[in-house]
Amino acid sequence: MKLHQxxxxxxxxxxxxxxxxxxxxxxxxxxxxxxxIRLLEEELGVPIFIRTGKRLTALTEPGAExxxxxxxxxxxxxxxxxxxxxxxxxxxxxxxxxxxxTQARYVLPRVVAEFRRRHPGVHLHIRQGSPEQICAMVxxxxxxxxxxxxxxxxxxxxxALPCYRWHHCVVVPAGHPLLEIDTPIGLQDxxxxxxxxxxxxxxxxxxxxxxxxxxxxxPEIVLTALDADVIxxxxxxxxxxxLLANVAxxxxxxxxxxxxxxxxxxxxxxxxxxxxxxxxxxxxVFDFMESFxxxxxxxxxxxxxxxx
Numbered sequence: 134m135k136l137h138q139x140x141x142x143x144x145x146x147x148x149x150x151x152x153x154x155x156x157x158x159x160x161x162x163x164x165x166x167x168x169x170i171r172l173l174e175e176e177l178g179v180p181i182f183i184r185t186g187k188r189l190t191a192l193t194e195p196g197a198e199x200x201x202x203x204x205x206x207x208x209x210x211x212x213x214x215x216x217x218x219x220x221x222x223x224x225x226x227x228x229x230x231x232x233x234x235t236q237a238r239y240v241l242p243r244v245v246a247e248f249r250r251r252h253p254g255v256h257l258h259i260r261q262g263s264p265e266q267i268c269a270m271v272x273x274x275x276x277x278x279x280x281x282x283x284x285x286x287x288x289x290x291x292x293a294l295p296c297y298r299w300h301h302c303v304v305v306p307a308g309h310p311l312l313e314i315d316t317p318i319g320l321q322d323x324x325x326x327x328x329x330x331x332x333x334x335x336x337x338x339x340x341x342x343x344x345x346x347x348x349x350x351x352p353e354i355v356l357t358a359l360d361a362d363v364i365x366x367x368x369x370x371x372x373x374x375x376l377l378a379n380v381a382x383x384x385x386x387x388x389x390x391x392x393x394x395x396x397x398x399x400x401x402x403x404x405x406x407x408x409x410x411x412x413x414x415x416x417x418v419f420d421f422m423e424s425f426x427x428x429x430x431x432x433x434x435x436x437x438x439x440x441x
Contacts, residue, residue: 136210138173139203141166142181146200147273150182150189208411211274216413225254228418231267231276232259234360235381236404241280244424252417263332263359271409277418278408280425282378283339285405293407294437296426300401301341303393304368304375304382311374312391320345320398324352327373329364332357340400341376365390378402 144155145166156163174181181196182189192200228248232241237259245257260267260276268288270276279285285293303323305311311318311326324345345352355373358364361381368375369389382392406422408414419434 134173134176135169136207138169139207141169142173143200143203143207145170145182145189146192150191152189205411208274208409211413213413226415226417227256227258228278228421229258229260229270229276230278230280230421231262231270232280233264233267233282234261234362235378236280237261238360238362239378239381239383240404241425244421247424248417248421251420255417268407271407274409277412277414278406278422280404280406282402282404285407288407290410291407292410292437293405294426294429294434296404296406296429298401298403299378299380300396301376301399302379302382303395304365304377304387304390305393306369306371306389307391309374309391311393317397318393318395320348320350323374323376323395323398324350327353327355328376329356329358329367329373330354330376331361331364332359340402344399 141155141159144159145152148154148158152166153163156166159166170181177195177199179195179199180193181199183191183193183196230241241259245259248255248257260270262270264281264283264285267276267279267281268285268291271279272288272290279288279291279293280296282299285291303311303318311322314322330341353373356364356367358367361377364375364377365381365387367373375390376395379392379394379396382390384392406425408418419431422434423429423431
């Protein structure tokens with residue numbers, strides 16, 4: 134049994150049983166992948182995949198167990214490499230953080246600047262996506278950390294810790310009628326105007342819907358976007374009022390807009406940071422996490438994320 138055989142099996146499973154795609158991702162040939170899988174099956178004495186002609190159509194029951202165990206084995210091999218790098222005192226490596234636009238644009242710059250100052254030899258990559266895409270990146274090993282509001286906290290295969298809470302706000306152009314309301318605005322005031330807000334997969338969108346529905350209101354959502362900057366752009370153009378995370382409003386840059394606090398109307402949301410369960414995290418990863426969420430001490434992080 135060889136490590137590359139385990140990698141081939143896992144990659145084929147991850148690619149929907151498409152051997153050609155798996156071979157391309159592994160930078161090898163399709164016949165080579167098929168041959169190594171056959172050799173592994175012969176060694177184990179059980180079929181890993183069900184075949185129809187030359188096509189793989191499903192995992193067998195023992196094959197599913199093989200894939201699960203192979204993933205753990207490959208993860209531990211990677212952990213051993215990371216341990217060697219850490220104890221070899223190498224101040225180099227790569228940290229990949231998967232996150233949303235709002236986090237990358239408005240929350241992470243300070244953290245990234247501090248991290249680069251403390252670890253100039255580490256290459257830092259920021260990858261953006263929806264919460265579901267972010268979690269998938271970490272589960273597959275494409276990213277080390279996931280930072281998002283939704284999905285991370287209850288994503289299978291990840292261990293996540295709460296970092297900070299935020300709430301939604303309304304942004305409007307200067308001179309908008311909502312700014313003339315003396316008392317705190319209500320849901321009915323917001324629902325009376327067309328709304329520009331996040332895409333369904335992002336940042337508390339489901340909470341917004343549930344809050345309006347509970348009040349018997351059906352607001353007009355005229356446009357949805359993947360990031361806060363797009364939302365604010367269309368609000369400036371007069372398309373509607375914006376509903377977005379309060380951390381995404383920058384008064385020094387958003388000079389054409391005004392913020393209206395709605396913390397009394399919508400439930401607070403929690404931003405989480407997570408890592409793949411059982412992964413060994415190098416010291417500089419913990420430094421990044423501590424900088425992002427200073428209330429989380431190193432011992433707490435290790436105990437939670439390493440299951441110790």
